[in-house]
Amino acid sequence: MVSPVVVGVDGSAESLAAAAWAAREAERRDRPLRLVHAWAWHPRRAEHETANAAQRQPARRALRRAEDRVRAECPRLRAVDAQLEGPVVPALLEAAGDADVMVLGSRGPSGFTGLLAGSVALGVVARATCPVVLVRADGEAADGHPPAGDGSAPVRTGHGDVVLAVDVHDACDEVIGFAFEAARLRGARLRAVYAWRTAGPVGLGSGDIGLVRDSRQGEEWLGFLQAVLQAWRDKYPDVEVRTTAVADKPTTALVRASTGADLLVVGHRLAERPVVPRTGPVTHAAIHHVGCPVAVVPHA
Structure with missing residues (x-):
């Protein structure tokens, strides 16, 4: 099985930039592209089935927006997508387990432009066993x-x-x-x-x-x-x-x-x-x- 380029998306400008960067990288590497969206799940499903269902809809929208961006960037590239349920960082790490490269948007929590990486990106980088690429929304143009x-x-x-x-x-x-x-x-x-x-x-x-x-x-x-x-x-x-x-x-x-x-x-x-x-x-x-x-x- 060929290891894919995996990109985490959440609908943000940073994740869309990451999806575009990942699509170009998948073409360069002749690898499949996998789009993933992770959302926190409720373990007591009987009580939170409605909340879980409500989270699937924005997840679907985020994946659809990323798919549109990928098609615009690399029309011939085929991509698959998946929704991941669970704590976000562990879910993304599991998705990265068979990846050639994991790509994430780099977004800081504070609004200060000098601090670019958010807690999810840092958590994945610290634990991932494959290379992880962090992409800024305003830095995607310079891409080889x-x-x-x-x-x-x-x-x-x-x-x-x-x-x-x-x-x-x-x-x-x-x-x-x-x-x-x-x-x-x-x-x-x-x-x-x-x-x-x-x-x-x-x-x-x-x-x-x-x-x-x-x-x-x-x-x-x-x-x-x-x-x-x-x-x-x-x-x-x-x-x-x-x-x-x-x-x-x-x-x-x-x-x-x-x-x-x-x-x-x-x-x-x-x-x-x-x-x-x-x-x-x-x-x-x-x-x-x-x-x-x-x-x-x-x-x-």
């Missing part, structure tokens, strides 16, 4: 290059880069591989970014390079970054790669590098028995503050 009709590689059309956040101390094949494949599918350039911190006067931190001048440290870190990516550049010779090692906070570097990008790819380490599932600080900041779609790729 459409697949060619004859199945050949897409032609570059001036869209933005795929940006990859790399930790040279803990580089993960799952994250790097996802970014290279995303760039290949879009005909886009891949920009790999590593942010390093200058050693303080007290002494060098763990893993810091003991060179005196910042410029020389930058050269060393850039060399490490290029070495980490070399095997992937050999595997994807048609993907243009730009590497950047910058002395800055990781979150600041990623927000800056992602301006005008098609996609930012970051990693998320899955804990074996998390007390409270959460993302790391860099990934958490990126999905709250970066304007382009953000792909969070889980890894061990």
